[in-house]
Amino acid sequence: MSIETVDVGSMIRLGQFLKYAGIAESGAHAxxxxxxxxVEVDGEIETHRGRQLHGGEVVTVITEAFETTVRVG
Structure with a gap:
């Protein structure tokens, strides 16, 4: 399975990343x-939207509506 990489350039917080990657419609949705x-980061459920992502992490979102996995670039 090929995982899409979303380049962010530097550190980004999880909630911001979900919006930037087009997974969440808004900050409230994230x-x-x-x-x-x-939301899972590297296979573990993450409950802090302020979690810092530095690149290389794999973010998986599984909801009733969809499932997606992306890598932080």
């Missing part, structure tokens, strides 16, 4: 997904 336990 917060809802994270608080619901729908």
């Amino acid at each position: 917060r809802e997904m994270i608080e619901a336990g729908d």
Whole structure:
């Protein structure tokens, strides 16, 4: 399976990344997904939207509506 890489250039917080990658429609939507336990970083559920991502992490989002996996570039 090929995982899309989303280049961010430098450190980005998880909530911002979900918006930047087009996974979340807004900051509020990102917060809802994270608080619901729908977001994994490197295979572990992440509940902090302020989690810093530095590149190389694999972010997976699984909701009732969709499932997607992207790598932070």
